[in-house]
Amino acid sequence: xxxxALFDLQGVAKKFVKGKEQITIFEDLNMQIAxxxxxxxxxxxxxxxxxxxxxxxxxxxxxxxxxxxxxKRIDKLSEGKLAEWRxxxxxxxxxxxxxxxxxxxxxxxxxxxxxxxxxxxxxxxRVENALKLVGLADRAKHMxxxxxxxxxxxxxxxxxxxxxxxxxxxxxxxxxxxxxxxxEILETLQLLNTEFGKTIVMVTHDPSAAKYAKRxxxxxxxxxxxxxxxxxx
Amino acid sequence: MKxxxxxxxxxxxxxxxxxxxxxxIFIAFLIFGSITALxxxxxxxxxxxxDNRLITVNKINxxxxxxxxxxxxxxxxxGIKDVSHANWFGGFYQEPANQIVTMAVDPxxxxxxxxxxxxxxxxxxxxxxNRRGVLVxxxxxxxxxxxxxxxxxxxxxxxxxxxxxxxxxxxxxGIFRGENEKAxxxxxxxxxxxxxxxxxxxxxxxxxxxxxxxxxxxxQQVSDxxxxxFANSAAETETSTEAAFNKAFIEQIGNxxxxxxxxVFMAFFTILVVVxxxxxxxxxxxxxxxxxxxxxxxxxxxxxxxxLIESCMLSFIGGLLGLGAAFVIVQGASQELxxxxxxxxxxxxxxxxxxxxxxxxxxxxGIVPAVxxxxxxxxxxxxxA
Ligand SMILES: Nc1ncnc2c1ncn2[C@@H]1O[C@H](COP(=O)(O)OP(=O)(O)OP(=O)(O)O)[C@@H](O)[C@H]1O
Ligand SMILES: [Mg+2]
Numbered sequence: 001x002x003x004x005a006l007f008d009l010q011g012v013a014k015k016f017v018k019g020k021e022q023i024t025i026f027e028d029l030n031m032q033i034a035x036x037x038x039x040x041x042x043x044x045x046x047x048x049x050x051x052x053x054x055x056x057x058x059x060x061x062x063x064x065x066x067x068x069x070x071x072k073r074i075d076k077l078s079e080g081k082l083a084e085w086r087x088x089x090x091x092x093x094x095x096x097x098x099x100x101x102x103x104x105x106x107x108x109x110x111x112x113x114x115x116x117x118x119x120x121x122x123x124x125x126r127v128e129n130a131l132k133l134v135g136l137a138d139r140a141k142h143m144x145x146x147x148x149x150x151x152x153x154x155x156x157x158x159x160x161x162x163x164x165x166x167x168x169x170x171x172x173x174x175x176x177x178x179x180x181x182x183x184e185i186l187e188t189l190q191l192l193n194t195e196f197g198k199t200i201v202m203v204t205h206d207p208s209a210a211k212y213a214k215r216x217x218x219x220x221x222x223x224x225x226x227x228x229x230x231x232x233x
Numbered sequence: 234m235k236x237x238x239x240x241x242x243x244x245x246x247x248x249x250x251x252x253x254x255x256x257x258i259f260i261a262f263l264i265f266g267s268i269t270a271l272x273x274x275x276x277x278x279x280x281x282x283x284d285n286r287l288i289t290v291n292k293i294n295x296x297x298x299x300x301x302x303x304x305x306x307x308x309x310x311x312g313i314k315d316v317s318h319a320n321w322f323g324g325f326y327q328e329p330a331n332q333i334v335t336m337a338v339d340p341x342x343x344x345x346x347x348x349x350x351x352x353x354x355x356x357x358x359x360x361x362x363n364r365r366g367v368l369v370x371x372x373x374x375x376x377x378x379x380x381x382x383x384x385x386x387x388x389x390x391x392x393x394x395x396x397x398x399x400x401x402x403x404x405x406x407g408i409f410r411g412e413n414e415k416a417x418x419x420x421x422x423x424x425x426x427x428x429x430x431x432x433x434x435x436x437x438x439x440x441x442x443x444x445x446x447x448x449x450x451x452x453q454q455v456s457d458x459x460x461x462x463f464a465n466s467a468a469e470t471e472t473s474t475e476a477a478f479n480k481a482f483i484e485q486i487g488n489x490x491x492x493x494x495x496x497v498f499m500a501f502f503t504i505l506v507v508v509x510x511x512x513x514x515x516x517x518x519x520x521x522x523x524x525x526x527x528x529x530x531x532x533x534x535x536x537x538x539x540x541l542i543e544s545c546m547l548s549f550i551g552g553l554l555g556l557g558a559a560f561v562i563v564q565g566a567s568q569e570l571x572x573x574x575x576x577x578x579x580x581x582x583x584x585x586x587x588x589x590x591x592x593x594x595x596x597x598x599g600i601v602p603a604v605x606x607x608x609x610x611x612x613x614x615x616x617x618a
């Protein structure tokens with residue numbers, strides 16, 4: 001990769017202790033993610049996809065190894081520093097949207113901006129722009145339970161991009177949506193990648209979703225495998 | 234505080250739950266406010282007592298009279314500053330429902346021993362020279378809208394007037410008030426001599442003696458000396474400080490302090506458990522949302538604070554409403570009961586106490602879920618959901 005890597009994982013290991021058993025998810029994982037990449041991660045259930053996203057997003061820390069973001073180690077940051085780092089750099093999109101049920105679309109999108117020093121009017125401008133970007137400008141006042149799954153995921157995308165982070169982490173963003181809605185969401189993600197230069201890492205089970213990405217990595221038993229499709233029945 | 238809207242929305246997301254918990258807190262502070270005010274009213278007699286004032290009553294019972302001669306005998310005892318006396322008249326104005334505490338006293342000394350009552354000089358001397366005169370406490374003067382110069386018919390259901398009625402026509406010569414705002418001015422005093430000359434039973438008995446000592450440190454010595462000098466006589470005496478006398482009077486009604494403490498404590502304990510439990514459940518339901526907030530970058534201390542603010546808001550909403558209702562009730566009751574409980578007020582000190590308890594209740598009920606949220610690990614937060 002000629003570009004400076006946005007993410008650099010060196011010899012990352014992740015182990016969980018469950019009772020007396022020790023589960024090893026990753027033994028020695030190495031990867032780089034370039035600025036501007038749109039990476040799809042596929043793999044069977046339990047292969048460690050979510051765990052990997054958690055490590056990238058700084059919500060979990062490796063047992064050993066290094067995770068660097070823009071040449072700075074994040075794997076040893078304190079909880080408070082990590083929270084700040086996440087707020088500044090990462091947008092999260094979840095399979096089940098995870099909107100706050102008591103807040104309307106506008107207030108949900110505004111949430112990450114409460115962590116900034118922006119004024120009320122500045123926040124308003126940004127929230128409106130983000131909602132416009134996902135095509136929901138007219139739904140600002142709607143509550144999550146008044147919206148379809150696709151609309152809720154759009155609100156979640158607006159929330160993820162409103163503070164203008166470099167990186168979007170998506171864990172099965174279309175896993176709960178029908179084909180047509182899924183395609184709309186994926187097009188939006190693609191737009192964010194190509195037009196707005198967001199780096200995207202997306203976990204998916206769906207090969208047609210992966211097609212929207214620039215490249216796809218396959219995880220199996222904690223390792224990247226080159227061509228798993230040959231083995232798939 | 235940008236999170237205030239979020240906190241508010243969390244607080245009000247379940248209307249029924251909000252209502253029920255607020256209602257529980259409302260009741261607790263309603264009880265607290267009104268009962269504390271009641272306790273204050275009952276205790277104000279004790280608090281208001283001068284510390285060098287002694288009351289001497291008949292040892293058998295304070296309703297039994299003492300011979301008038303005791304007044305002069307007591308004067309000679311060492312350590313005594315002034316001596317006065319009073320008789321219970323009972324008394325009502327126009328109809329028995331208008332009970333007014335009325336006493337027949339010695340005009341020359343009464344306001345000397347009660348030097349914490351204030352009467353304008355010219356009103357006092359006018360009263361002293363008018364045998365049918367009466368001095369009226371400020372509070373009842375207000376209640377009945379009486380003015381100086383008015384003649385008021387005061388009836389007794391104990392005594393009869395020699396003129397064949399049970400009514401005495403008294404002329405208002407002045408109005409007394411307390412130096413301290415809390416002092417009881419819900420009574421009136423008229424001339425002992427006039428009373429003795431006009432009532433049918435005759436005699437020269439007094440109800441009780443009021444004695445001041447030259448120094449409060451002499452109280453015990455003086456009261457012992459008084460009681461000793463009448464020991465083995467037909468009317469033995471019992472002398473105690475005014476504070477003790479008032480307190481003994483209250484204790485006859487029952488150990489009010491303890492009962493009040495019990496009621497308030499039970500109310501608070503119940504509410505603490507109910508609200509605390511509700512908060513724990515409410516926050517547990519939000520485990521997933523808290524994990525989301527943390528993922529977005531909300532720090533753990535910030536979420537901790539948000540939950541404590543929420544529980545305090547809950548406590549203050551219910552608490553202030555309850556205290557407000559208590560205020561209205563006390564206000565209403567104090568008008569109804571003004572003659573029996575002159576100092577029934579929900580005053581500033583009760584409000585401050587209540588505010589303190591609201592804060593405490595908020596913090597105590599919020600602390601468990603707040604600490605849990607503080608410690609919540611993002612990954613287990615999502616897995617738990
Ligand atoms: N906190 C944890 N404690 C113990 N084991 C865990 C924990 N988190 C994940 N695991 C285990 O790690 C493995 C990988 O989990 P992960 O969630 O990363 O899989 P995944 O690839 O995202 O699967 P899926 O496609 O089902 O979402 C699983 O076997 C899981 O049981
Ligand atoms: Mg997963």
